[in-house]
Amino acid sequence: MIAGVKYAPTIRLESQQYAEVYEHNYHWRQNWEPYQLTLSAKQYQVLDALINAPQKPSAGITLEKISEVTKLLLADVREALAVLQEIDGIGTKLLVDGAESQATTRVRVAWIQMGFGDAIFESQSGFSTTGATVISKLEDEGFVPHCILFWRSTTHFLGGLGIIVLFVVLLGGSSAGKALMRAEMPGPTKEGNTPRMQHAAWRFGGLYIALNTALTILLLFEMNLFDALCHAFGTMATGGFSTYDTSVGAFNSAYVDYVITFFMVLAGTNFALLYLLVILKAGNERRFVRWKTQIRQVFKDTELRVYLGIIGVVTLFVMLYGLSYGDWDFPNDTVDITVLDKISRSIRYGLFQVVAIITTTGFGTHDFNEWNQFGRALLLGLMFIGGCAGSTGGGMKVIRHILFVKILRQEAEHLYHPNVVMPLKLGGETFDDKEMRRGILAYFGFVVILFMTTWLLLMAVEPDTTWHQDDLSNKIVDNSSAVIATLNNIGPGLGIVGATSNYGAYSPFSKLVFTWLMMLGRLEIFSILILFSPAFWLSRR
Incomplete structure (x- = not known):
């Protein structure tokens, strides 16, 4: 707000007969005023x-x-501009710098300055590592200074493992510190996480900084230092803030795409497992033998194997369906483009987008909103999964889905064989933790209720003027994907919040709802409830 960031034009032009103008700055719901117009073809071209x-x-x-741009004569442009300046609502939003008789005179449309609700949304999106934004034209320093872009990315860096490290280090082994760690690592505890929580937090924090540094160095081969830092922060925090409207796709570099894909996979992996990969434990055996044992131990982890398996299978489906529907055909393709070229594209763009969604990073290199319906449905499903427990990824976490499926199978078996004792097993080990079982079921139930409640709320309060008149039928899908994308800390969704769009069109009230969802998705409901329990904070173990 202090920097005066502006995020969208004050005029939405839909046709020669209809436009919407941003007039009601402080209204909680309806900011845009519709205008019925009678523009000529030339006037429409000039305004567009x-x-x-x-x-x-x-x-x-x-x-x-x-x-x-319009292929009109200069005299026709001046004439059309003079008429536009006289139209109610439109004319006040057109700013002319100089005399209209000069060909070099500049004309601009007034843009909307960020308000309190917009700033809260953007800040929460950064610290929760969601990556959803309301800002258009990120490359325009006149509207979005580089210092603001860097601060946005820094909030990702702080929000990655920073929140966990901060609370665990400050609260130590208190019940509050343990609860926050457990919220980030649902399911059975992995080795090395609980014995000394403060020490574990420091180790994970150091590993997190080291990975950020390594990625920044690798990106410097294709980016300047500013872009490399911002995209490294967004990658390792699984955030997704970029310095360009077209996200990572702005660099049009296969090298950048594959490097970021690899580090997104790492960011979505449990940091306890990454720690085992890079830090060799002490022992009497030879170093190579110890390292081999640790690597084998890492890849025996059930959650990691399921996580990598989901990425592989979904990427394969995205590639195949994309090839059959022509998703990898570009407008400027020539007859020289071969099938191998399209397969290469499908791997590059398909893998990147699948990893970006499942890890909740939200970066984009290809407009998946234009993919075939099955491909879009797969990405929508991935939004409910998320990364591994103990990673910087958001979402519901892979381990919860594994346990949920196992618990459902047990309950179904008990319906037909009520006397059979079936212990819950994971990775060859038996877990008989009723508290964990209740927590998993309660969490899934809460997510369903929260999704339905907020989706219906948005359907009720969000005005139809948010959508283009021809796209109003997409309101149901767009609102549902926006709720899923913010609750699971993804960032982009489908439709008006798709890969090439943002949340700027939504009303102030809806943005506050999304802000609340982003906080719930990052800290989870159990941690939020803890904050309102004085007895819990006073109790120490």
Whole structure:
């Protein structure tokens, strides 16, 4: 707010007959005023160019450039502009810098300045590592200074393992510290996490910083230091804030795509397992034997194997269906493009997008909103899974889904054989923890109730003017994907919050709802309830 960041134009032009203008700054729900217009074809072309053509909207566009873009004579551009300035609602949003008689005179459309609700949304999105944004034209320094872009990415860095490390280090082995760690690591505890929680937090924090440093160095081969740092912070925190509107796709580099994909996979993996991979335990055996044993121990982990298996299977389906539906065909393709080229694209873009969604990073290299329906459905399903427990990824966590399936199978078996004793097994070990079982079932129930409640709330309060008149039928899907994407800390969803869009179109009330969902998704309901229990904070173990 203090920096005066502006995030969207004040005019939404839909046709020659209809536009919406941002007029009600402080209304909780309806900010946009609809206007019925009677624009000529030339007036529509000029207004559309003023809104969409400038590379830097803060500087506007010259009359000469408008003439070039619209293929209209300069005199026609001046005439159309003069008429537009007289139209109620539209005219006050058009700012002319200089005399209209000069071809180099710049004209710009006023943009919306971020309010308190927008700033809260953006901040919560950063610290919760969601990566959802309301800001358009990130490349325009006149609207979004580089210091703000860097701070946004820094909130990802702090929000990755920072929240866990901070609370565990400050609270130590208290019940509050343990609860926050357990919320981040549901299911059976992995080796090395509980004996000395403060020491474990410091180790994970050090590993997190080391991975950020390594990724920054690797990205410097294709990026400048600013972009490398920002994208490293967004990758290892599984956040997704970028310095470009088109996200990682702006670099158009296979090297960048594969490097970030690899580190996203690491970021979605349990940090206790990563620690075993890089830190050799003391022992009497030879170093190579000890390292081999630790590597074997890591890849025997059930959650990791399921996590990698999901990535592999879903990527394969995305590739095959994308090839059959032409998702990997580009408009500028020539006859020289072979099947192998398309397969290479399917691996590069398909794998990247699958990993970005399941790890809840939310980066994009390809507009998955334009994929076939099955491919989009697969990504929507991945949003409910998330990364591994103990990772920086959000979502429901892979281990919860594994345990949920096992618990359901046991309960189904008990319906037909009530006297059979079936212990819960995971990775060859038996777990008879009724508290964990209740927690898993309660969590899934809570997620379903929360999803349905907030989705219906958005359907009730979000005005139809949020959508283009031709896209109003997408309101159900768009709202549901927005709830899923914020509750599971994904960032982008489908439709108006898709890979090439953002949350700027939503009303202030809806943005506050999304902010609340992002906090619940990151800290989880159990941790939030703890904050309101004085007896819990006073009790120490």
